[in-house]
Amino acid sequence: MKPFNLLRRLLQVATVLLFMMQHQLIIYNIPIIVGSLVSSKVLNIIGFVDPTAAIEKLLAYKQPIVFPTIAFLTTLVLYLVLGRVFCGWICPLDIFYSYFRNLRRSRSSSHSRIVYFSLKFYIPMFVVIFGMSIFAYIPIYTNYLNVITMFSVIINLLSQIFSPTIAIPAKIEYAIIVILLTFILDIIVSTVYPRFWCRRICITGILYGTFNKLSLLTLKINDKLCTFCGRCDEVCRTSIPIISKYIKMGKDSIRDIDCIKCFECIEVCPTNALSLSFTSLRTYKKFSLNPIYSDDFFFIYRFFRRSLQLNS
Numbered sequence: 001m002k003p004f005n006l007l008r009r010l011l012q013v014a015t016v017l018l019f020m021m022q023h024q025l026i027i028y029n030i031p032i033i034v035g036s037l038v039s040s041k042v043l044n045i046i047g048f049v050d051p052t053a054a055i056e057k058l059l060a061y062k063q064p065i066v067f068p069t070i071a072f073l074t075t076l077v078l079y080l081v082l083g084r085v086f087c088g089w090i091c092p093l094d095i096f097y098s099y100f101r102n103l104r105r106s107r108s109s110s111h112s113r114i115v116y117f118s119l120k121f122y123i124p125m126f127v128v129i130f131g132m133s134i135f136a137y138i139p140i141y142t143n144y145l146n147v148i149t150m151f152s153v154i155i156n157l158l159s160q161i162f163s164p165t166i167a168i169p170a171k172i173e174y175a176i177i178v179i180l181l182t183f184i185l186d187i188i189v190s191t192v193y194p195r196f197w198c199r200r201i202c203i204t205g206i207l208y209g210t211f212n213k214l215s216l217l218t219l220k221i222n223d224k225l226c227t228f229c230g231r232c233d234e235v236c237r238t239s240i241p242i243i244s245k246y247i248k249m250g251k252d253s254i255r256d257i258d259c260i261k262c263f264e265c266i267e268v269c270p271t272n273a274l275s276l277s278f279t280s281l282r283t284y285k286k287f288s289l290n291p292i293y294s295d296d297f298f299f300i301y302r303f304f305r306r307s308l309q310l311n312s
């Protein structure tokens with residue numbers, strides 16, 4: 001196992017174990033991480049919250065909630081610096097995707113369909129989900145549809161191995177069904193569209209993915225060193241066509257909403273054409289002023305420009 005991959009697995013497993021043992025650790029006054037994958041507090045100081053969950057709760061409960069508001073801002077700052085790291089380094093679903101991907105015979109077929117859903121798909125989806133929460137007074141997506149919440153329910157159940165006094169969550173059967181349905185959907189669709197839930201349906205992942213457009217941590221390209229061997233394309237966990245979409249297009253970095261920052265493309269590149277980089281503030285300023293940075297960002301730019309023209 002390559003170093004980044006090993007580190008990712010260790011962090012994913014450690015996160016689950018720490019959540020499982022949180023009640024025991026509190027008893028011994030060692031609150032390393034308390035809460036769940038959706039909302040947590042590290043060392044009793046820094047709060048993090050899934051932005052979708054925070055927005056939904058505000059809309060559903062219709063009153064400011066102090067902890068999620070502060071945690072929301074902390075999360076924004078973290079992802080503005082690192083980008084979509086949650087999906088590659090924390091989310092347990094990534095373990096399933098990795099093993100399932102290894103079972104598939106042909107990896108090259110993963111690049112056969114790269115479809116980016118447009119805002120025409122996502123805007124109605126957000127309106128429906130948030131609209132349901134407003135009218136039902138319940139954060140419906142977070143409580144009933146988000147697979148990350150369901151993993152948290154399972155982790156909570158497993159924590160009873162360490163703390164038998166904690167009540168078994170009532171939603172356990174429901175959580176297992178949602179997780180299994182997500183797995184089944186992905187297994188069925190994966191022959192034409194790998195990692196479907198993660199890349200196109202999971203609202204949490206999509207929101208985190210948009211931070212890749214702005215994050216300081218990025219994957220730098222030196223196209224002069226590239227021999228077009230194709231190894232980066234082959235290993236990419238989220239089937240990004242790195243060569244055709246970024247290297248051949250003369251881009252200087254990979255800023256893709258699908259990138260989960262696993263860094264495996266960097267590890268396999270034999271010529272160091274790909275590397276980790278923190279965007280300097282000077283470059284960042286130039287980038288921020290230039291919305292025509294990538295196809296996805298350009299699409300958002302055109303969409304809002306057209307809306308403004310229609311309204312004027």
Ligand code: SF4
Pocket residue numbers: 225226227228229230231232233243268269270271272273274
């Ligand atoms: S692995 Fe490196 S050398 Fe090979 S195509 Fe990708 S960037 Fe180019």
Ligand code: SF4
Pocket residue numbers: 219235236237238239240242254258259260261262263264265266
């Ligand atoms: S582009 Fe590189 S870092 Fe991003 S998901 Fe693909 S392999 Fe991982």
